Amino acid sequence: MAYEMNFAPVFTRAPDLVHGTINTIVLSAESIAIGLAIGLGVALTRVNGPRWGAAAAATYVEAFRNTPLLVQLFLLFFGMPYVGFRLSADHAAIVAISLNLGAYSAEIFRAGLLAIPRTQIEAGFALGLSRLQVMRYIIIIPALRVIYPALTGQLTLTLLGTSIASSISATELTLAGSKIESQSFRSLETFLVVAAIYICITFCFRLVYWLIGLWLFRRRDPQTGLAGAVLKLETREGGA
Known part of the structure; x- marks a missing residue:
């Protein structure tokens, strides 16, 4: 007998x-914002930090990149008490x-x-740029221009990994789908709808990443990097 979709x-x-x-979007946005901040800080520490800081940052990265997210989630939720x-x-x-994102994004940022090139950074200081301008x-x-595709992929x-949070009953889309499936007994229909929603969310986030990329990299060469910084400095001096 053929299965009838309902x-x-x-x-x-x-x-x-x-x-x-909505909860999945909020959870993803908050986790991404915090994770990127952690990742950038860890990457800077590994590249320019003291030796003990770089060692601590490397230990954190290896620990979180070599254990499953689900195990990390269980350790925090069940172990911390x-x-x-x-x-x-x-x-x-x-x-x-x-x-988890902080560990993976740290390696991408690094x-x-x-x-x-180190010589490009030294040239910036030699031209009188401040540390903030060089950074x-x-x-x-x-650096963001180089890693942006890999970073947005991560x-x-x-975003898709937030579905794992349903294993500890965090209020998000997969948990909502599981509850609906248990009440309606329509497993195929329920998770087809859930999958379609995830696809829509993913494309919306990718659109946001694309718009952010346009804003960040709207100035093409030579408006970025050392040439762009020198041009900005000359413009300011000329205006003064």
């Missing part, structure tokens, strides 16, 4: 799917996903930082 039981619980979708810290499911998910125009923006994986 999406009605799923769509009648649309508010639950909407709530789960034993040492006096209790996190809610949502907070544990944010912390675990942020730390690759971009190491791609900037902004000669290091950060050109962010997409992080």
Whole structure:
């Protein structure tokens, strides 16, 4: 007997799917923001920090890159209460996903930082640029241009990885789908809808990354890197 698709039981619980979708977007956005900040800080520490700081940063990266996200999530949610810290499911998910992304993005950031020639940085200082100008125009923006495709790909994986948070009952889309499936017994229909929603969310985030890329890299060579920084400095001096 052929299986008959029936999406009605799923769509009648649309508010639950909407709530789960919103929570997934919020969880992803918060985790990405925190994770990128951690990753950049760790990368800078590994490249320019003291030896003990670089060693600590490398240990963190290796620990989180060589253990599953699910294990990290369980350690935070089930293990931390034993040492006096209790996190809610949502907070544990944010912390675990942020730390996981921080480790992966740190290596991506470090690759971009190491791609900037040392001589170009020294030339920036020789031309009278401040440390902040060198960091902004000669290091950060050109490095981001190199690593941006890999970084946005990692962010997409992080967004999809938030589904793991359903294992500790964090309120997100996969958990909402699981509850609907258990109530409606329409497994195929439920998770087809959930998959479609994830695809829509992913494309929306990718659109945001594309727009951010346009804004960050709107000035083409020679408006970026050392030439761009020198041009900005000359413009300011000329205006003065």
